[in-house]
Amino acid sequence: MTELTVSVVAVDRNVWSGPAKALVAKTPEGEIGILAGHEPVLSLLVNGVVRITAVDGSKVYVAVHGGFLAVDNNNVRVLAEVAELAGDIDVSRAQRALENASASGVDSAERLAAIHRAETRIQAATAATAVTLHN
Amino acid sequence: MGAQLRVYRRRIKSVKATKKITKAMELIASSRIVKAQQRVDASLPYTQELLRAISSAVSNGSSSHPLVTPNDSPKRAAVILLTADRGLAGAYSSAVIKEGEALNALLRERGITPTHYLVGRKSVAYYKFRERAIVKSLTGFTDQPTYENAKEIGEAVLEAFLNDSESAGVDEIHIVYTHFLNMAVQEVRVRQLLPIEVVEATTAQASEEPKGAAVPLYDFEPSAEAVLDALLPRYVENIIYTSMLLGAASEHAARRRAMKSASDNAEELIKDLSRRANQARQAEITQEISEIVGGADALSSASSGS
Numbered sequence: 527m528t529e530l531t532v533s534v535v536a537v538d539r540n541v542w543s544g545p546a547k548a549l550v551a552k553t554p555e556g557e558i559g560i561l562a563g564h565e566p567v568l569s570l571l572v573n574g575v576v577r578i579t580a581v582d583g584s585k586v587y588v589a590v591h592g593g594f595l596a597v598d599n600n601n602v603r604v605l606a607e608v609a610e611l612a613g614d615i616d617v618s619r620a621q622r623a624l625e626n627a628s629a630s631g632v633d634s635a636e637r638l639a640a641i642h643r644a645e646t647r648i649q650a651a652t653a654a655t656a657v658t659l660h661n
Numbered sequence: 662m663g664a665q666l667r668v669y670r671r672r673i674k675s676v677k678a679t680k681k682i683t684k685a686m687e688l689i690a691s692s693r694i695v696k697a698q699q700r701v702d703a704s705l706p707y708t709q710e711l712l713r714a715i716s717s718a719v720s721n722g723s724s725s726h727p728l729v730t731p732n733d734s735p736k737r738a739a740v741i742l743l744t745a746d747r748g749l750a751g752a753y754s755s756a757v758i759k760e761g762e763a764l765n766a767l768l769r770e771r772g773i774t775p776t777h778y779l780v781g782r783k784s785v786a787y788y789k790f791r792e793r794a795i796v797k798s799l800t801g802f803t804d805q806p807t808y809e810n811a812k813e814i815g816e817a818v819l820e821a822f823l824n825d826s827e828s829a830g831v832d833e834i835h836i837v838y839t840h841f842l843n844m845a846v847q848e849v850r851v852r853q854l855l856p857i858e859v860v861e862a863t864t865a866q867a868s869e870e871p872k873g874a875a876v877p878l879y880d881f882e883p884s885a886e887a888v889l890d891a892l893l894p895r896y897v898e899n900i901i902y903t904s905m906l907l908g909a910a911s912e913h914a915a916r917r918r919a920m921k922s923a924s925d926n927a928e929e930l931i932k933d934l935s936r937r938a939n940q941a942r943q944a945e946i947t948q949e950i951s952e953i954v955g956g957a958d959a960l961s962s963a964s965s966g967s
Contacts, residue, residue: 533706537899537902538704540703566878566879567879568714596714603714605707605710605711605714607895
């Protein structure tokens, strides 16, 4: 069976790369699922969790903040300014950041972005732990 | 101990102390070059993918995006100079400033007014001393730049670019930075950030790609324009970021080289001074001996004469 070659790249490092069966990401128009043989796509991504199903069936969750997705010839590249593997996320720190951001009264774009970032991190981390518990 | 000898000894001591410092700075700089180089390497995958995506977006989609179309009669240009915060790095900062001056002259010849965005205390000091206008200056991070730093400058120049040149906007953006070729060779380069020279980017891409790997016909989501809208600012920020990383590596390399020659010079000076100190000491001893011999001679001739 053909498989996808996935690489998740942040500005300053390679976050995850390897062969995979499927990938799900969040675009401005909704979630997009990529399987082998997908037509070439160049899409923007919104803050969200990218779910990758590796060849052995294990799942990889990456919190992605902005960026885009490029698919061609079964190569999938996720480029993001900030990308973090679920395992690397400090949940309690994200939780604190969320509380701080929600607590401060002023409604600014920065504050909303901070809330969004923290939420994405928590989502990715909880998704990852849910899978481990399930197994 | 003679006065001459004492002076030499004091100078040797002070040169030795200086040498210790320059030697330490040399070692620190060498270890930081490696780290800076690793950061450059780590940023490469993102840059490559971004360039690929942009060239395919431009060739597939419309190329009439404002960031790609050059202004026919440019009036103002933004010039970004990447220099060091600290000195003792040889000609690192002055080379960039000099190249910036050449670029200014070139722009003025074309009837364009340059406006300046400065990174690093050295260039800021240079411009402040000459009382020139600075649009934006950033300092304090040049040996370890982060993406946020690049973003800050990137957002500032993009905002100026999107403004009309009548209302303090700019039509061109240039960046002057030091390219890190290897440990021994770094060179100052001038690069035009915007408007993007698309042709160059795509041909450079094509030569890297193996033959036959044509750019696939992408499906754009939400649309080619929207994708391009989002990609081009990233492109600008990314170039600034990579230039900063290369600059940081070059800065460390320049500092290492400068400190190495300083240590070598100190070594040379110590050698020379010790020779002179030895000579002075020897001269002193010789003088003492001849004084003793002369004295004894005078005594014996006085006693034999009596």
